[in-house]
Amino acid sequence: MINTSPIVETHNLSKSYGGMNRVHQVNLSVEKGQIFGFLGPNGAGKTTTLKMLLGLIKPSEGTVKVFGKDLTTHRPAILSQTGSLIESPSYYGHLTGLENMKVMQRLRNVPSKNIDEALKIVRLENQKHKQADQYSLGMKQRLGIAMALLAFPNLLVLDEPTNGLDPAGIGEIRELIKSLPGQYGITVLLSSHLLSEIEQIATSVGIISDGKLLFQGTMQSLQANNQATIRFQTSEPAKAEKLLLTHGYMPQVHGNQLILKYLRDEEVSKLNKALVEQSIPVTRIEEHKKSLEDIFLDLTGKERSL
Numbered sequence: 001m002i003n004t005s006p007i008v009e010t011h012n013l014s015k016s017y018g019g020m021n022r023v024h025q026v027n028l029s030v031e032k033g034q035i036f037g038f039l040g041p042n043g044a045g046k047t048t049t050l051k052m053l054l055g056l057i058k059p060s061e062g063t064v065k066v067f068g069k070d071l072t073t074h075r076p077a078i079l080s081q082t083g084s085l086i087e088s089p090s091y092y093g094h095l096t097g098l099e100n101m102k103v104m105q106r107l108r109n110v111p112s113k114n115i116d117e118a119l120k121i122v123r124l125e126n127q128k129h130k131q132a133d134q135y136s137l138g139m140k141q142r143l144g145i146a147m148a149l150l151a152f153p154n155l156l157v158l159d160e161p162t163n164g165l166d167p168a169g170i171g172e173i174r175e176l177i178k179s180l181p182g183q184y185g186i187t188v189l190l191s192s193h194l195l196s197e198i199e200q201i202a203t204s205v206g207i208i209s210d211g212k213l214l215f216q217g218t219m220q221s222l223q224a225n226n227q228a229t230i231r232f233q234t235s236e237p238a239k240a241e242k243l244l245l246t247h248g249y250m251p252q253v254h255g256n257q258l259i260l261k262y263l264r265d266e267e268v269s270k271l272n273k274a275l276v277e278q279s280i281p282v283t284r285i286e287e288h289k290k291s292l293e294d295i296f297l298d299l300t301g302k303e304r305s306l
């Protein structure tokens, strides 16, 4: 029988610290083959959630299923098929990249040929004899991902994998992650506080803010859920607002612009005619579709400083 249950599924997953809900009733669903981007501002609860998915901390409430099995009763079996990199990579600085991989290979009891393959994926094969504490930040991060990949898991969980890297390093890790579902059948769940990162890597997204999951779905559906607005620009905004109100519309006035919910062509034409007939000059009519960034900021209620 084909197992069609999600790779990761949480039900009302919650965690409180000192009486404060830091993760609140989160229902996540990550499907096979997805690169699922877990997106949220700093402190939103991403790391806490990922740690609960791996059994590193105990939920205050709710359940976690991975590969269709309950985490509390099947933890060893689940973890043997899961790779993860949470917070910074852990390695022995005095050992080489290769030696670190060998330690991990014995710990995880996987074939030694996996070492070369994993090092190749993260493009460290030419640096494997170098001591790990002489690696650059990007190389350390890639070593951490190679270790997480060592068992060629069905699920890879990465917490902010591109944090602190330069643009070239970010690009490399992005390409590497993108290749994993297609080439190795690995489902990826990764977190980031950067929309641009998630936009470029992920096929699906979950948006978390203040511990609450505000949206979950494909990137396209995130955009599609948000209808465009229509903006009339005029040198007489007060008069124009009055007139639109008499026609039953409730514009928001920003300077010389009147912003209305999405209107059909006939409505735009009708309102334009009404304004012009009252000698209210219409200097511009624009349709404005929110950018993903606007949608994200609106959802999370955060300022543009992210």
Ligand SMILES: Nc1ncnc2c1ncn2[C@@H]1O[C@H](COP(=O)(O)OP(=O)(O)OP(=O)(O)O)[C@@H](O)[C@H]1O
Pocket (backbone or CB within 6 Å): 017, 022, 040, 041, 042, 043, 044, 045, 046, 047, 048, 049, 193
């Ligand atoms: N062990 C803990 N004890 C008390 N509070 C904690 C603990 N771990 C996390 N928190 C709090 O829970 C909230 C969520 O933290 P978390 O690390 O999950 O956020 P995050 O989304 O991963 O943010 P960042 O991107 O900054 O790591 C924060 O307010 C944090 O201070």
